[in-house]
Amino acid sequence: MGKSRLLAILFIFFIGNSFTITSQVKKEITLEEIWSGAFSADQMNALNSMNGDFYSVLNFNQETKSTSVDKYSYATQLKVETIVDSKDLYNIAYFTSYSFNNDETKLLLGTDLKQIYRRSYKGTFYVYDVKTKELTLLGNDIQEPTFSPDSKKVAYAKENNLYVRDLEGNREVKVTADGKLNSIINGTTDWVYEEEFAFVKAFDWSADSNYVAFLRFDESDVTQFSMNVTGNELYPSLNTFKYPKAGEKNAKVTLNLFTFSDKSVKRIALSNYEYIPRIQWTKEPTILSVTTLNRHQNDLNLYFYDAKTNTSKVVLNEKDEAYVDVKDNLTFLEDNSFIWTSEKDGFNHIYHYDKNGALKNQVTKGSWEVTKYYGLDKKTNRVFYQSVENGSINRGVYSIGINGSGKKLLSPKTGQSNASFSKNMKYFINTHSSVTQVPTYSLFNGEGQKIKTLKDNLELQVKIGGYKLSKKEFFTYNINGYDLNMWVIKPVDFDPNKKYPLLMFQYSGPGSQQVANRWNTSRDYWHQMLAQKGIVVACVDGRGTGLKGRDFKKITQKELGKYEVEDQIAAAKFFSTEPYIDANKIGIWGWSYGGFMSTNCILKGNDVFSMAIAVAPVTSWRFYDTVYTERYMTTPQENPTGYDENSPISHADKLKGKYLLVHGSGDDNVHVQNTMRMVNALVQNNKQFDLFIYPDRAHGIYRGQNTRLHLYTKLTNFVLDNLKN
Incomplete structure (x- = not known):
């Protein structure tokens, strides 16, 4: 790596003796081992904190x-x-x-x-x-x-x-009766809310157990999407569900209140909104909090609704030129004041508001992001949270006074730490890993004192020492005016005087991160296996990815696939000038958003990339759902050029290199329609490519014996055939 061109070397990690080249013959990783779970870390069973x-x-x-x-x-x-x-x-x-x-x-x-x-x-x-x-x-x-x-x-x-069962008399109360498949949903969410607002239970009990607030979805006007299911029968069946695509009609969502004492149901009136992504009762039995968003998702209101007076008021409003994120950190304290997280100062931080929505104070501050809010110790008035204040590729667990004083690091400074706290916040079990450290589970008290190690995965640490594992080098490099996080994996027997093919991996979606100081996933072992075979593997988090502040993340607004692609192409050009990279053999791959990116890269960057793999890619944001797509792109009617100029379909005529498309026909998320429309565009331009469809597999392409082994065998062969051989 040309050091004169590096803005900063962050750090280079070595996994102890496993990276020391000795006379000992070390084993090579195989696909069969990766997908049989041979390198899986031992995990703790999910625990539930009790009283x-x-x-x-x-x-x-x-x-x-x-x-x-x-x-x-x-x-x-x-x-x-x-x-x-x-x-x-x-x-x-x-x-x-x-x-x-x-109790x-x-x-x-x-x-x-x-x-x-x-x-x-x-x-x-x-x-x-x-x-x-x-x-x-x-x-x-x-x-x-x-x-x-x-x-x-x-x-x-x-x-x-929606139903309520009275346990004392074992009597069932049917709260609603109009529920109907693909038409009316009461108490749970529709497909797009579940996928993009990340919740299913759309009801909540009041503190006095007399009220149940719930959402009702009227999907009648939402266009129905159908997928053929091959199955094992003589004739395929049809899976149909409501899926609102960008610019199309959403379900009409209304807020309703069931009162147990008189078994009544009424609709709660709110002012103009498109989405109700959260409902939650406060500590006061009659006060319900309701979060609403406009269709552009850049104007958020937090309402307090009083069930006693049937009135509501806005207690907090947040606006952003791009969009406002919806999170799960709203927490009501005993006096009904509340904790809220926001990136309104440019970085995601914790705020404390009184019960009327007046700001009491900003709890955390700095040019770094809070990534999780864990809770408040009511006895000490200390807030516990996770953040990236020791570098955006690390995660640490911290405590701080609710007044913003006395901040304390409770976990290791580097690597990734994630805490599971007891209800009373006196203890937490910390899961920690880094690129050199296998996952460990340790018990800490609330002061950050380690009590004992619960699982150390020492057997895995010893085991991987017998394999040809390469070091993972982390660094930043200035591309298009921004310091981008990167990592590189080189072959163990790397010779700086030789030329190596390069495979770049990325995801690149808004707020995402792939360059992180954490232990290997199955995909990381696959990258290590490719390095064994003489391929350099690299990853770059470009503009639009997360944990570097609001402006860095939201720069891609209305232009998904523009700046991110420019950064990957620029990064590939940077690598191509390195003396050890074969500039004629640079490939890129990705899944989902990453597949959208890898496809765009081989088309727009056809002078740099000679090979690309796209697994389950979006090929036009016109085909994806309203909530996700419009959050970043507004609607196709408002932003047609943003949709079409950055769609791979619009650039199919530019294909020069080797291209592999892979998709599951049962993908309810990124529909196989995306791949089929891409196929049509390539055929119309007489472009040759490779295609593989996995019948009935969903977005993750994992269901069925040997599915993942088969998939990664295909990916491996394609990489080796087109980069190495």
Whole structure:
């Protein structure tokens, strides 16, 4: 790497002895090992923080083939008791989900869960009484069952309607009756809300358990999308669902209130809005908070609705020339003041508002981003959060006084730390990894004192020492006026006097990050395998990616695929001038948004890139959903040039290099329509390319035996055939 042209060398990591070339013969990574999980780190089971200094874990007993919910002490890490074990339940062999009521005297146990979309499931649920050990069937094919705060009721959705079960009398109240597939949804979200606003449960209990606020989606005017399902039958079937594409009609969303005391339902009137991405009851039993957005998503209102007076008021408004992010950090304190995160000063930070929406103070400040809000210790008035203040490729866990004083780092300074706190914020389990450090799980107290290591993955650390793993070099380089984060992986036996082909990987979507100081994913091992075969692999986070402030992220507004592509092409040209890179053999690949990018790069950068792979790519933002696309592009009617000038379809005539398109025909997210329209454009321009379709696979192309192994074998062969051979 030409040091004279580097703006700054951040750091170069070495994985101990595993990078020392010795006489010991080290093994090469194989695709079979990667996709059999041979390099997977041992993980802790997902834990659920309980009242006091305890947490619970869902465990599976291999010997009895049963599942149990076990209670553990944070302080000792020892099991205190088994709360419920399926082997003791006469009518349920196992359960795969559980949730407690407020006082932890009852649980909801779920089994036979069936996935609907990315985040949504339906299943069979039971109510289990911890004291009496009684198990009561709640229902089949239900979604999102939730205890009321007084534990006397459960609300849930079924067949697009909302229900409340009165547990004391075991009576079911049907809150709505108009639910209908592909028409009306009550209490859960439609496809686009689930995918882009990242939630499914569209109802919430008030603190006094008398009210349930819920959303109603009228999809009647939303255009229906259909996908053929090949399946195993003689004739294919048809999967149809409502999918609003950019510029088209959304579902009409309304806010409604169910009152348990008189079993009434009424609609709550709000002023002009397009979306209701969040609803949440405050600490006051009659005050509901409601977040609304306009269609451009650049004007956000936080309402307080009073169920007693049936009135609402805006307590907070945020506007941005581009868009306002919706997050899950709204937290109400005992006095009904609230915590809120915003990037209104140019970086995402924590703010404290009083119960009327007046700003009390900005809790965190600086030219860095808060990436997670964990909570507040009510006894010490200390806020816990995660941020990138030690460099945008790192994550640290911090505490700070709610008044903004006394900031303290609680985790390792470099690498990626993520905390799981106890309810009372006295303890947290920190998951930490870096490019040199396998994931470790450690118990800390709220002061940041490490109590003990819970899992060290030492076996994996030793194991990878026997493989040809290359060092990953991190640095920044100034491209198009911005310091861009990059990493490079070179072959272990790298010879600076030789010429190597280069494969660039990226995702590049708004707010994303691929250049991060964390342990390997399966994709990283694949990149290492390619390096074993004599290929240099590099990654560049260009403009539009995240964790460098509002302006860096939102520069791509209305022009997705313009600045990001310019940066990847410029980065490739930079690498091509390095003496060890073969400028005639530079490839690029990506998935989803990354596939959109890799396709654009081989077309617009046909003088630089000789090969590209696009997996499940968007090829025109006209084909993608309203919420995501319009957030960054407005509508096609308002911004036709932004859509078309940066669409790969518009540049199909520029293809010169080798190009592989891969897609799953069952992709409900980025429809295979994108690939088919790209195919048509290439055919019309008499351009040769390679295409592979995975029948019925969704966006991740993983379902079915050997699917991922088959996919990465194909990708490997394409890379080697067109870059190495």
